[in-house]
Every structure is written in C-alpha cells, then in structure tokens.
Amino acid sequence: MINQHLDPFNFGIDIAFTLVMFLFFVLIYIKTREIYSLSKHRGVKYFRDAFLFFGLSYVLRFALSLVLLLEEVDFSFLYQVFFSSLILCLGYFSTISIFYLIFSLCWKSFDNRLFIRSGHLFALALSILSVVLHSHLLILLSQFVLIVVVTIIDLLRTTRQRKISQTRTLYVLVSVLWLINLLVIGRIRHLHSLISTFGEIISLLVVVIIYMRITKWAR
C-alpha cells in the first residue's frame, strides 16, 4: 500500500529532479571523455568517476524513496533482498563518489593506491553496516562526518595559502546538497515539500554551473 501522504505533484517533481540530475551527471562524464582519453590524467579520471557515481546515487536515492513510501513494510524475502541491495549500492556509490571528488583534488599528495583502496574499503564497510542496520541514516551520518572533516582540513590549508577556491566550494556544495537530498526522501519529502523543492533547485543550479564550466574546455 502506498503512503497516504504521497502527493502526485511532489512525486512528479521528484522523478523530474532525479532524471535531470542523472542526465547532467552523465553529460559531465561524457563531455570529459576526450580530455581523459588524450591526457590519461588521473585527476580527470577521478573527477569523471565521481560525477558518474553521483548520477547513479541519485537514481538509487529515488528508488529508495519509492520503497520508503510504502505504507506497510513488507517482510517477504524478495523485498528484504531488494531493500538490502538498494541500501548496499546506494551506500557504496554515494560514499565512493565523495571519495573520488576528494581523490581528484589530492591524488598527488598521497600514496594513491593505499588511499584509494582505503576509500573503497570504507565505502563497502559502511554499506554493509547500513544493510545490517536496515537504514540509510548511517550512510548519511558517515558521509556528513567525512565531508566536515575534509572541508575543515582543506580550509586550514587554504587559509594558510590565503586562497579560497570557487571550485572546492562547488565540490562541497555538491556533497552537502547530496546529503540534504538523501535526508529528505520518502515521507519526509512529501511532508516538507517546500524545503525539499528548494534544495532540489539549488542542487540543479550547482550541477548546471559545473557543467557550464566544463563546456568551456570540453568542446
């Protein structure tokens, strides 16, 4: 049974938002294909992969949102497998997309392979734990802590260099807005539709800005 709070109009906005976000993330991945193909630059690789995974995460977010709108929780085996797979993939893809954004900025400063493996392991562990706890909130909390820690470290670095980067601000916004969009799903989205829609508009704006900046260089 579908939840009584489901508003078809808000549902329509959610579908449209997911599709447009996915489209822009995929366009970013496609637009940067030649730059990577020619340069084989690792930073470009991580940049592209981050946005591709974000696109997938938004689709999975929408799928999770649909599941959470069910009036009664179904304890059938098939439902449990589906719900667990959703949480697993959502947790992994969304966490690794944030990590890849971080990798793209600092891959030169760290022992690459160790850092990347650690990121994948952390994302996988987080996803598995979320499946065990049967909730996406652990994903939300962990990603929030990750973003805060990385942002503070980066701010301390840039303050010393007296340089505030617009690009890094955009990256932080993409990540934070992802968290907000992940929080306001399911029933919460339909109960607080004005806040949700506002967040979605800002998210779209940020992604469009990034896309427009890419098109300057990727013709």
Add this chain to the structure above:
Amino acid sequence: MGALTKKRERLEVIFDILKIISFNHNSIKPTPLLRQSNLSSSSFFQYYDDLLQKELVREIIDQNGSKYITLTDKGFRYLEKYTLILGFIREFEL
C-alpha cells in the same frame, strides 16, 4: 604543489615531443627527436614508450629498414586540444 607542477610539466613535455614530430613533416627518426626534445635519454624513452602505449605516436619502418616516428590521429588531437586540457585541469584543480 611540487607534484602538481610535475604533472603539468609531464603534459607539457608530451606536447613538446608531439610538436617536434609535427614540425618535422610528421616524420622523424628517434635520435633527432631525442636531441630536439631536450630530455635525458632515459626520460625520453620513458615518454616515448608512454606515447606509443597511449597511441599518440606510431613507428613506421621504411623500405631501408629505418625507423620513423609519426603522429597518430590521436596525437594530432592532443596538439589541437592541449590548451583546453590544461585549462580544464587548472579550472577544476585536478
């Protein structure tokens, strides 16, 4: 910051090598290319192997058995897009 500079130089070195090949009517022997590239022979051959692997250049053996290096279509595109590639990397701090 040192690592960032090194990576940008790497792309620049590749550009310089490809440009030399292009300026020599897209056909040059390895030894003159090494000379003109201003690289040590070990660095040059590292880059050279990399260029071959990335299919930016290819080797041609003529009827006398002499080896020449030429640009591939991808190599030409690299020359054409170099400024854009650098601009993108700089813009997104990659």
